[in-house]
Amino acid sequence: MKLIKNGNFVEQDFVAVGADDALPDGAVIVPLERWETERDSLVTRNTPIGVKLESGQHPERIRDDLDHLSVVALDFPIYRNGRAYSYARLLRDRYGYEGEVRAVGNVLQDQFYFMVRCGFDALEVQDKITPEVFEQSVGAFTYAYQAAADDRPTVMSLRQRLAARAGEARAAQ
Structure with missing residues (x-):
C-alpha cells in the first residue's frame, strides 16, 4: 500500500497494529477497542498514536481524546459503505479535529x-x-x-458573486 498525504506520496509513518499485537517502537494506529482499554498507557508512550475506527464505530467515542491523537484512520470496508465520509466531516467540522484523517481499507480511485x-x-x-x-x-x-x-466555493456562491458583480456594473453605468 502507498500513502498519499496532502496530495503527496510519502512513506508510511504509522504502523497499524491489532488488538493483541505487540506494540513496536514509534508511531502506531490501534483499533478503537484497544484505545479504550489501554488509553492511559498508550498516551504515556511519548510516540504519535492513532486510532482506527471501523465503519460502525462513531467518532463520538473518541471525541474527548482527539487532542491525544495524531491520526484518526477511518475504514472503508466496501465501496458501498460511505459512513467514513460523514465521520470525516464530523471530525473536521463539529469536533474541530486538526490532526490527520486517514482513509484506509477499500479506498477507490473514483472516490479520491x-x-x-x-x-x-x-x-x-x-x-x-x-x-x-x-x-x-x-x-x-x-x-x-x-x-x-x-471550503471550496460552491456553484451557488459563484453564481451569487457573478450576479452581484453584474448588478454593480449596471449600477455604475
Whole structure:
C-alpha cells in the first residue's frame, strides 16, 4: 500500500497494529477497542498514536481524546459503505479535529475527490496508483455543488458573486 498525504506520496509513518499485537517502537494506529482499554498507557508512550475506527464505530467515542491523537484512520470496508465520509466531516467540522484523517481499507480511485472534499488529508491507496492518477482523480470536477470541509466555493456562491458583480456594473453605468 502507498500513502498519499496532502496530495503527496510519502512513506508510511504509522504502523497499524491489532488488538493483541505487540506494540513496536514509534508511531502506531490501534483499533478503537484497544484505545479504550489501554488509553492511559498508550498516551504515556511519548510516540504519535492513532486510532482506527471501523465503519460502525462513531467518532463520538473518541471525541474527548482527539487532542491525544495524531491520526484518526477511518475504514472503508466496501465501496458501498460511505459512513467514513460523514465521520470525516464530523471530525473536521463539529469536533474541530486538526490532526490527520486517514482513509484506509477499500479506498477507490473514483472516490479520491470526494474523500479530499470531506476532510481526508491522507489516503492509503493501492500500489498501482501513481501521482498522475491521483491528480487526475482529484481534479476531475471543476465546480462543487455542495459545501464541504475543503471550503471550496460552491456553484451557488459563484453564481451569487457573478450576479452581484453584474448588478454593480449596471449600477455604475
